[in-house]
Amino acid sequence: MANCSKVTKFLLEGFANGRELRVLQVVSFLLIYLATLLGNLLIIAATTFDQSLHTPMYFFIRNLSILDMCFVSVTVPNACVNSLTDNRVISVAGCATQVYLVIYCVYVELLFLTVMACDRYVAICQPLHYPVIMNHQFCVWTTLDSLLSGLIYAGVHTGNTFRLSFCQSNVVHQFFCDIPSLQRLSCCNTFISFLLILMSAIMVCGGCFTFIAMSYIQILSTVLKFPTRERGKAFSTCVPHITVVCVFLTSLIYVYLKPSVTSSMIQDMILSVLYTIVPPFLNPIIYSLRNKQVKKAVSKIILRKCYSGK
Template sequence: MTNYTMVTEFLLMGFIKRGEIRFLQPMFFLLMYLATLLGNLLIVTATTFDQNLHTPMYFFLRNLSILDVCYISVTVPNACINSLTNNRAISVAGCAAQIFLVIYCAYVEFLFLTVMAHDRYVAICQPLLYPVIMNQRFCVWATLFSLLSGLIYAAVHTGNTFRLSFCQSNVVHQFFCDIPSLLRLSCSDTFNNFLLLFISAIVVCGGCFFLIIMSYIHIFSTVRKFPTRERGKAFSTCVPHILVVSVFLITVTYVYLKPSVASETIQDMILSSFYTIVPPFLNPILYSLRNKQVKEAVRKVLINFFSHK
């Protein structure tokens, strides 16, 4: 093969291949998917219809929940169908679309988490200026910038990947199409691809992580002066944010910057699930469903839903 257009399809790998055991993985994925959809859709509904939750913090939580529904829907349904039907094939166009959407959602999620850290910083460290800094215009423009710049970012990486030639194999050692797995299949020089991945990781991941860390350094230094009760409340909202960001950043960095000559193992697939499945699953639990206001709003939504049935 001299060009990737000669490849009509790729074959995705699953976690387990043996007998009845192989049904455990898609069922586990499906349960996590349904739980993620339920949790995030409840948050979207509650923050939309409850007037008390029409604040910048919950505006970004709603956006994050909508994004997480899209993010997990890019990979999990297809992986479940492939495992249950034992049909691992995915077209080149489908593979390109999956790579584009995964990168897009991951990029936008990073930016949303960064803006949310900034929101917590302003709320805790500069409460009097909060309505001025986190005004409606800022929220809308921050969201638009994240969504639109993500299109450019994802298009550059997807285009740079599919300009390569694939002639070694068409078996993708992953449960979804991702750039590192495809680079291992290419017989072209992939140095520029890895250089682009490295630079973008430094600029985007490193930049977002630096801004988040700086936000929390200021937050923690301010929280130390609070009374014990208020200090615990502030920490309870910040620690989950740090946890999600850390898991997300570490797994993405490891998977995408791992040398292409490294062997493909089940460890790579498990780590990939930590940045494609776990954050969307955990976000509604850590960010919102532990919050009294959100729990009350969700309770009202559920009561209204079942009372109309």
């Protein structure tokens, strides 16, 4: 503690040290990033301009696409620039901003996934009450509640992290600033900080997971009563959502709640990719691009652009 000095900047790690491997990483990240932006932009355009897609389900899908574009933009562009320039420096203010935005996007994404599970439950288990329960006012207020509560949630965790003293090292063993990596750099007791994460994970992640699980138990019991021909259609709208929720929550919980010395840096990075980059990339595909209505709407938009270009 006698040799401690105040940290004024952090150094982010990369996936590889060699120039060729860094370029390969940048190309991979950039392709995923551009595909994510394109896919989500198409979903936003389709659900905005096609009147037949102005339903609660597509309202939430559009919001999720907007959020995913912001989510992936928080980490990927900066990681690509750092790898290309081999400049890993990030200021304390920049690191705090990145932590805040990552937590905010993760929190809001989790709430959106939960509300979408509610939408599927009402649509399948209570179809006659669907227009009454999933009305426009409900959709708007749940979205606003998610966005506004996320500001407070992210602020609490960011402030709690950066009240710590950093004096052991300024090398963040991650390609972006996140709480677990920063806690390992602290020279003071991080028990209170970890306890806050644990309690919030139990309340938020545990609560959302419980609600989603209960919703799908009810959905499963209802679908099994359907005629055989209708079961496939019902399951096709649920299985992709369950897949994304499982990957998102499993990687998120492992990264944030595991003991700080039980895994390698590369393993932590890969798991971080699973909840920061993979869901925004896959969501347009599994939620919408497999849907015939959305495919038709996207085709109309592309053809309209082609004709207008000529």
